[in-house]
Amino acid sequence: MDPQTSALLGGGLMGARMRAYDWATTSLGPQEHWPQPLLTLVRVMLNSRQPMFIAWGADRTLVYNDTYAQILGERHPAALGRPFFETWPEVRDAVGALMDRVFAGDPVHMEDLALTLHRNGYPEATHFAFSYTPVPGDDGTIVGLFCACTETTRQVLAERQAASERRRQQALLQQMPGFVAVLRDPSHIFEYVNDAYITVAGRRDYIGRNVREVFPELVGQGFYELLDQVYATGEPFVARSQPIRLVGEDSTRYLDFIYQPIRDQAGAVIGIFAGGYEVSDQIRSQVALAESEGRYRTLFESIDVGFCIIEVTFDAADRAVDYRILEANPAFERQTGADVAGRWVSDFAPDLERHWFDTYGHVALTGEPAHIENKADVFGRWFDVRALRVGDPAARRVAVFFSDISERKRMEEALQVLNATLEQQVHERTAERDQLWRLSEDMLARANYEGMMSAVSPSWTRVLGWSEAELLSRPYGTFMHPDDMGPTLAALAQMGKTTQPTRFENRIATSAGGWKPIEWTVAPEADGANFIAVGRDLTIAKTREAELASAQEALRQAQKMEAVGQLTGGVAHDFNNLLTVIKSSTDLLKRPGLPEERRQRYVGAISDTVARAAKLTGQLLAFARRQALKPEVIDAGRSVTTISDMVGTLSGSRIRIVTAIPDAPCFINADPSQFDTALVNMAVNARDAMDGEGTLTITVNPVSTIPPIRTHPAVSGDFIAVCIEDTGSGIAPEQIEHIFEPFFTTKGVGQGTGLGLSQVFGFAKQSGGEVRVQSTVGQGTTFVLYLPRVEAPGHVPQVEPEPVVDGHGMCVLVVEDNAEVGTFATQTLAELGYVTVWAIDAEAALAELAKDADRFDVVFTDVVMPGMNGIDLAHRIRRDHHDLPVLLASGYSHVLARNGTHGFELLHKPYSVEQLSRLLRKVATWQRRKRIMGEVA
Structure with missing residues (x-):
């Protein structure tokens, strides 16, 4: 079988049609003359289930397979062997240029091409995904086009319908009065929120982010856990009046909401619908109502005014014949002497006067309030009564407020008797007032707001020495101390606005030329133009x-x-x-x-x-914060681990040591020895507090804040917190304020110096940190040492040199004002083979250097000396003699404690021969190395 015949074998219905087709009538010519590339593509096409076609030659003759025939619709089978655009004339504008590109040698691929086809006698909107591949001939020119395509119309329309449905749903959700959010995936990623949701929660970056990212402030409020629960169980969750705190808000909000799981077609949970309403106003209204009712009930029960609600009954002629006490406050019983709630008045006061029934009956029928004063003989008292109808008029209920005015009535009767002697009483009272005005030790005055006094009591003259005429003829501001005039006038002006009494102090001039401090109580008069002032001498x-x-x-x-x-x-x-x-x-x-x-x-x-x-x-x-520390950058976690091992050895087997050290280094800049000493002091105190048995927990953590301690406010920054917690006896509250004091101890005589915690306190303060203690008697104590955190060190510290045993004639200038220490130092250096020159102070040392500084290899100087101190001397030597090293020595110096060593080596007193020789060798070697490097450079 020749290749031409085998190319058309198989291929379904289109293979049969192509074998029977008279190709001589087309531009392709007889099938036995087809070129090999065309035969190969035909064989591939006919045996593929994907829609494919070939457009061959200048007229782009169409050849296709069975699945493409379905795309042709009614144009199949007439389309076989015809030019492409005779079959599809309506797509020439859409794909003609694309085919031209292919025949120019450029392949074309499109994921979605929208075409309007007339394949079934009417226009159809269709969508295709396809690849156009150019087919070259033997000479390299493009002779054909091979297309593999897929009609995606159904998928596109389905996606559009789904998108339209989503838009419709979102439009519905947008119109909902409550807030709505749609979350997907187990991490609860926001897919949609409506405007009401943004109104409640604020503008944030929602879409594509999960709930924890959008709402970090909800940690600990339970919302994350509820979402996880709904997603995991598929059970909806409904909340009523759920409190929520959002970032930047001082008050709590309240929500009614539902978490409803969203499922796919298989029933699996794929998301959560969250919707609800903010009910903060309702909750606050309920709380306010409850508070109001509580205040009403408190007022109802505590006021001295009697109060009751009565229900009036009438006869056929609408005449009140009885009433029942529905509710009464405690004052009712106090003023009537009867506990009558729920009883009819005819039961407990059968002889009550008729006018009471007529008054309450009229109010119940007409709704007109009543105000009367009358006597109830059955109770033996007078009452001031106000009555008004309440509730449904048909209920015939009346609220009654009344006060016992029996005492007032008795006073009115007594007043009537006294009126006969009113003139005598007025005369007596006037005499009493005048006597008070004359004899009062306080300075009394009547004045206006324009600055003048209209009356003063004699005590003004007794206190200040001014006569009444002098006081009334001058503005009262001229008697005030100039510094007090502004505040005084401001207080008077404010009183004039508020009409409330006021108090203040100022200084008033005496006639002798001095000043006296006066405390004033000032009250306005009813006329609004004057006020009364009462002054008391505070001298x-x-x-x-x-x-x-x-x-x-x-x-x-x-x-x-x-x-x-x-x-x-x-x-x-x-x-x-x-x-x-x-x-x-x-x-x-x-x-x-x-x-x-x-x-x-x-x-x-x-x-x-x-x-x-x-x-x-x-x-x-350390307690005094006056030691010269030697700070280094150290890993606090590593130091704590080392000390913990040592504390475990000291504490014994019955005390369990628990440590929690972070993996990342926690660097601090502190004196390593003092840091270790502070840790040991706190750990030993904890051990002693546990009496040999318990748990000692030591943790190290980076923190961003030192909380308020004692009288100091909180401090923000980057710190390391070393926490030592024990399960011991604790510290009594009255002792906890004294534990950092020097020599304070609760231990027995000989069991402690009382300096351990004072060292911790001094070290923390001098290192820029703080120490905090919390304790509960019987439960244990927690000490927290805070120190500033620093970056990792950039270099490795050098190893200390071994002490020298032979100075080899090295010349040392010893500067020491203490004769005994100076003698010891020079003798020690001489025994080690050094040559020494002793100067008793800085001035003598500078004189020796001025003679011949080159003879000295090192200067060994004390810090604390009369006149120029050792630090200033070292700076002077550094300035004038750059290559001459300086070694400082000190037992204590406030300059060192405050400012450090300024880069000079320091030898602490008391020192040993070994320490002295080691540091001399260190500074001399370093300076020699520096000199050599400078010469080489």
């Missing part, structure tokens, strides 16, 4: 206040001196203990024939005691 009171303040200051100074006495006494006690060990050891060393082993033991005791004394002074300086 004696002010003197007593000053004396009291002086006494209080003296008491504070006495308390300070007592505290200083306690401090010095404690230091003396501890140092006497240390000196006892040193003195005993030196006495024993003087004994002849002392064995070497015992001599070494006594020498070691002296050395250990000196170290303990240095530690004690270090703790005192």
Whole structure:
């Protein structure tokens, strides 16, 4: 079988048609003359289930397979062998240019092409996805086009319908009066929110973000968990009056809402519909109503006015014949002497006067209020009564307010008797007032707002020395101290506006030329033009206040001196203990024939005691924040881990040590030794508080805020918090304010110095941090040490050099004002092979350097000296002699404590020979290396 024949084999109905077709009548010519590329494409096309066609030659003769025949509709089978645009003339404008591009050698692919086809006798809107592939001939020119296509009309129309349905649904949701949101996926991503939702929750970036991203402030409010529950269980959730707090809002809102799961066709949950209403106003109204009802009930039960609601009954002639007490307040019983709630008046007051029934009956029938004063003989009292109809008129109910005015009536009767002697009474009262005006120690006056007084009492003259004529002829502002005039006039003006009495102080001039402090009580008169002023001389009171303040200051100074006495006494006690060990050891060393082993033991005791004394002074300086710290960038977590291991050894097996250290380093800039000492001090206190058994928890965490502590406000920043928590006995509230005081301790004598926590406090303050303590008696105590967090160190610290044993003639300028220390230093250096020159102060040292600075290899100077201190001397040497190294020595310096060492090496007193030799070698080696590098450069 030749290739031409085999190319048309199979291929379904179109294969049969093509085999029977007279191709000689087309531009393709007989099938046996078809080129090989065309045969190959025909074979591929006929055996494919995807719609395909071939447009061949200049007239683009159409060849297609069975599935493409379905696309042709009524134009099949006539389309076979005809030019493409004779079959599809209506698409020439849409695809003609595309085919031209293909025949020019450019393939074309389109995902969606909209075409209007007339394949079934009427226009149809259709959509296609297709690829046009150019087919080259033997000479490389394009002789044909191969198309693989798919009609996507149904999918496009379905998607459009779905989109239209979504738009319709969203339009409906948009018109809903309540808020609506549509969430998808288990992470609850916002797919839609309506305007009402934005009105409630505010403008945010919703679409495409999950609920946790959009509403981070809802952490801990339960909404995330409710959404997860609805998605997981498929059960809807309905909430009523659910409280919610949104970011930036001071008040709580309330919501009624539903979380309804959204399911796919298979019934699986794919999202959540959230809808509801904000009911904050209703909730607040309910609360306000409840409060109002509560206030009403309180008022109802607490007012002295009697109150009741009665129900009146009438006879056939509409004449009131009886009434029942429906409700009454406690004052009703107090004023009537009867507990009558729920009873008819005919039961408890059968002889009640007729006028009461007529009054209440008229109010119940007509609705006209009544106000009467009448006597109820059955109760033996007079009452002032107001009555008004309440509720449905048909109910015939009346609210009655009444007050017992029996006492007033008795007073009116008594007044009638007194009126006969009114003139005598007025005369007596006037005399009493005049006597009060004359004899009162207070300064009384009547004045107007224009600045003049119209009457003054004699006490003005007694207090200030001015005569009545002088006081009334001058504006009262001229008697005031100039600094007090503005506030005084402002207070009077404010009183004139509010018509309320006011009080103030000012200074008033005396006739002798001095000033007296006066306290004024001023009240406006009813006419609005004048006021009454009452002044009290505060001179004696002010003197007593000053004396009291002086006494209080003296008491504070006495308390300070007592505290200083306690401090010095404690230091003396501890140092006497240390000196006892040193003195005993030196006495024993003087004994002849002392064995070497015992001599070494006594020498070691002296050395250990000196170290303990240095530690004690270090703790005192730490408390006072006066020690010269050596801060380094260290990992607080690593230090805590090391100390925890040591504390575990100290605390014993019955105390469980729990640590929580973050994986990331927590760097701080602090003195490592003091930091470790602070941790040990807090841990040892915790151990002692647990009496050998319990749990000690040590955690390290980065924090952004130091909370308010003692009188200090909260501090924001980047800090490391080291927390030490125990399960011990706790600290009593009255002791917790004193625990950081030096020498304060709750332990027995000899069990502690009382300096441990004061060292923690001083170290924290000097390092720019804080320490906080919280304790509950019987449950335990928590100490939190806050220190500033810093970036990771950029270099590795150098290893300290070994101490030298031979100075090799190195020349040292020793600057020390203390003769004993200076002698020791020069002798020690001489024994090590150094050459020394001793200067007793900075001026002498500068004189030696001025003679010949080149002979010295290093300057070893004390910091605290009379005149120029060691820090200033070191700066002077650095300025004038750049290559000459300086080693500082100090036991204490406020300059070092405040500003640090300024880059100079520091040797702490007391120091050992080993420490002195090590640092001398360090500074000399460093300076020599620096000099060599400079020469090389």
